Amino acid sequence: MAKAELMDYERAIELFEPVLGFEVHVELNTKTKMFCGCANEFGSGANTNTCPTCLGLPGGLPQVNHQAVESSIRLGLALGCGIAESSRFARKNYFYPDTSKNFQTSQYDEPIAHDGEVTVELESGRRVTVLIERAHMEEDAGKLTHLGTTGRIQGAEYSLVDYNRGGVPLVEIVTRMIEGAEADAPEVGKAYVAHIRELVKALGVSNARMEEGNVRCDANVSLRPRGSNVLGTRTETKNVNSLRSVERAVRYEIQRQAAILDAGGTITQETRHWHEDTGTTSAGRPKSDADDYRYFPEPDLVPVAPSREWVEELRATLPEPPAERRARLREAWGFTALEFQDVANGDLLDAVEATVAEGASPAAARKWWTGEISRVANARGATAGELVSPKHVSELVALVENGDLTDRLARQVLEGVIDGEGSPSQVVEARGLKVVSDDGALIAAIDEALAAQPDVLQKIRDGKVQAAGAVIGAVMKAMRGQADAARVRELVLERAAQ
């Protein structure tokens, strides 16, 4: 495919005002699918979670998952939306192998939640309010794998379909047009999707793992020439599935569209595909004719009419809003902005909070979680939170603070804990990792090392204190690292002086 011309970003913003819109799909973490009792599970063997209903076989009849409705209402409330008194499902008809039903059960004219708003904060501190048009319930489609020369949809020779995901409950959150983002537009996109991800995680309604497709974003971008009040033609970039990609995709579309418009061209209203590897988008189908979905009310399902009592009951279960929680924790922990960002970006707020609750100091909890634990998690391709419990981290911190472990020993103990050898104290015991705090043992080792290196001893006595390093090294080695180097140094100087 021909490489698109891009205009310099600053220049593009000088000439045009970007107008954004986002559709974010959130996969709910219910046990079962939206309309049938098949397991909602990521990573099962292909086509192991299907039934006549989600495959659209004759005789299959959908039944609404109560938990999915409850999660959708809670999410709607957290987005500041009103909850419809009566809401119904509709069939969105389209013929494509990602559904074998030939329609997606969705909502059209009566979504469960409508008219909300969220405020996102940018790194500069600027706050941008994003209006939510609606949040509606629907089902996910099956997963297609395109096989052939490129692995992409273009040039594929055939596709393989796994219907496990078909029927998994989704909430689609649709924003109203976002104007006034200006040069911050890419960051606004990223911050908005980050906000939604954080929100659904705090609510506990989704696993919120973008890499597993739990939160997926379609980004609408159009440009309006400065001084004009006519909206430009928009493109919709589909399946932008990481925060960084949202930022990059919006930026790319601004630069691409600006170059076309500036050269006197026109933007085609179309779906575009995002390519993570090259950081570019490419044209998919034109939007106009393919959007003829012939929606009609789903005759197999009755309306969902949540009573006001139920809605208020659910409102009472909403967690502290993530932004308020962050402000509260930062204040309580006394971290700098950078330190706090480290914890928040590493998805470690819960871990640090729980570790502090177990008695560790915020600084020590932060150090371990953002440092060694995250390092090991990266190396093992795991998330930090699943490696070790806050209780064990707190215990480890206490062992270091009591002087039972040096940092170096503590890292070895952590490794043992991660490998399932038990609590930190148990690992210390089993591996015999405690710091040698018995001066007698240290002095014996020091005397031996000094005797072995008489030249060093002489240098120390001549006042060349830095020569002691060689002896300290030998002693630490003899103690297999299980000594406090500062104490060894003190003792070496003491012994040398005698």
Added chain:
Amino acid sequence: MPDISAEQVRHLADLARIDLSDDELTSLTAELAQIVDSVAKVSEVATPDVPATSHPIPMTNVFRDDAVVPGLSVEQALSGAPEREGDFFRVAPILGEEA
């Protein structure tokens, strides 16, 4: 009398990915016009005080508990597949039209 044009039928067939011959198009256009005409008779008795309805029984909030129910085996699921590869359905590629 609703007007159904051959062009509309062609468009519907395209949306449904059905390849129609010219003869089929002609006969289907006539048949569809007749069906739409019959359905339109309902409008004659539906006065404005009859609300539109998508369901014959006035019911709301029919829910299922979120509990797993065993479904089909892989073999059962794939038994109707025109083509398969391993445990997957195998289909011809169609340029991106995901919902």
